[in-house]
Amino acid sequence: MNDLSLNAQAIILLTAYFNKGDKPLTIMEYSKFASWLLQNNMKPSDLLELNAREVLENWDDTKITQDRILSLLSRGNAMAISLQKWQNCGIWIITRADPEYPVRLKKRLGQKAPPILYGAGNKKILNTKGVAIIGSRDASSDDLDFTFKLGEKLAQSGYSVVSGAARGIDESSMLGSINADGTTIGVVADALMQKVLSKKYRDAIRNNNLVLISPYYPDARFSAGNAMGRNKYIYVLAESSxxxxxxxxxxxxxxxxxxxxxxxVSLFVKKNDDVNSGNQKLLEMGGLELKDLDSLDYLFTTNQDVKTATVSKKEALDKRILELLSLEKLTLKEIAEKLEEAQNIVKKTIDELLNSGDIEKHPTSPLRFSKAIKLPGL
Structure with missing residues (x-):
């Protein structure tokens, strides 16, 4: 615990599980509280350095009560025991306040980025250029062989493999990359501690070729909700999929x-003849067909001109809306009128900006929007 900053310790106390029955802050609860701290020129470490009750004097929330926050902050002994146990297994923790935190998670998820990440292995791999490999647990032997070779090819081409460290396609892609001495990111949904100690990954972690991370505490058991929830982290940590x-x-x-x-990210799909699979449907929905493996550079350049034009137009609208809302609080209709844009287009952008945390609803007038105060490093 000595190498953790007070800021990191406070974030861990507020958001981590240590014992059964704990009720730490969720991602969005923490973001709401961290936003309030920032607005009041405070940071999480103030809760440990100063009198926490005095710091919270003006905080008022029916769900994130002062007593709940104080109770979470009082778990210092439980945190020290857990951190020591995880450290003994080679597991570290990074928070949104730490410089090693993956840039793509913050950039793409905003306030929905996990406040803390548990992990083991080379943290530098988290910011490498990688390809997310996704697929079923119960895949055919042909698909598993193909995926292993794809992992090898990506490694040989200088790209990291990003996958979910689960049985089937995930594991095959990661082991293929490891076999070719490539760099690999495994996003774990459960039992991180068990995977860190497993023979199949131990040498790769020791050789700095692999990093395993999880937004869920290292002793977490499997749950369908966690498995579904971690999927987005696989995509946002990559540059293609x-x-x-x-x-x-x-x-x-x-x-x-x-x-x-x-x-x-761009989504490529391996074409197949399995009528029970969703591959063809994903292609019809806008997925791009995976071609030969002779050169994989096309994974990052295909349809780039169209994609760039679409992104540029969207970014321009984002910027115009943010500029408006930095000056005054407006309704959806007022924003559309001022920008002379169709209301349905503006609504879609408003929803995206709300999800990313760039704007927020006014607390006393929920039909009006304003530019949110960002959370640098919290």
Whole structure:
């Protein structure tokens, strides 16, 4: 615990699980509280350096009560015991306040980025250029062989593999990359401590070729909710993505749809003849067909001109809306009128800016929007 800053310790106390029955702040609860601290020229470490009750004097929230925050902050002994146990297994923690925190998570998720990440291995890999490999747990042997070779090819081409460290496609892509001495990011949904100690990953972690991370505490058991929730982190940590095999429901399917909705990265799909798979449907929804593996540079350049033009137009509208809302609080209709844009187009952009935390609803007039105060490093 000595190498953790007071800021990091406060964030961990507020958001981490140590014992059964703990009720730490959720991602959005922490972001709301951190925003209030920032607005009042304070930071999380003030809760440990100063009198916490005095710091919280003007904080008022029916769900995130002062007593709840004070109770979370009183878990110092439990934190020290847990940190020592995790450290003994080679597990570290980074917070949104730390410089090692992945840049893409902050940039693409905003206030929805996890306040803390547990991990093991080379942190520098988190900011390398990588390709997300996604697919079913119960994949065919042909798909598993293909995925292993794809992992090798990505490594040989200088790209990291980003996957979910689960049985099936995930594991095959990661082991292929490791076999070719490549760099690999595994986003773990459960049992991080067990995976860190497993023989299949231990040497790669020791050799600085692999980093395993998780937004869930290292002893977490499997849950469908966590498995679904971590899918977005696989996409946002990468610069492109490939679906090897998807069903018409489940984690791979939902993760691909979420990526389409948010436009995080290009999504390539391996074509197949399986009528029960969702691959063809993903292609019809806008996925790009995965071609030969002779050169993988096209994963980052295909359709780039169209994509750039679309992004530029969107960024221009984002900027105009943010400029307006930095000056006054406006309704959706007022924003559309001032910008001379269709209301449905403005509404879509407003929803995206709300989700990213760039704007917020006015607390006393929820139909009006204003520019949010950003959270640098919190």
């Amino acid at each position: 490939i679906v090897i095999h998807s069903g018409l429901k489940g984690g791979t399917w939902e993760g691909a749809k979420e990526n389409f909705k948010n436009g995080w």
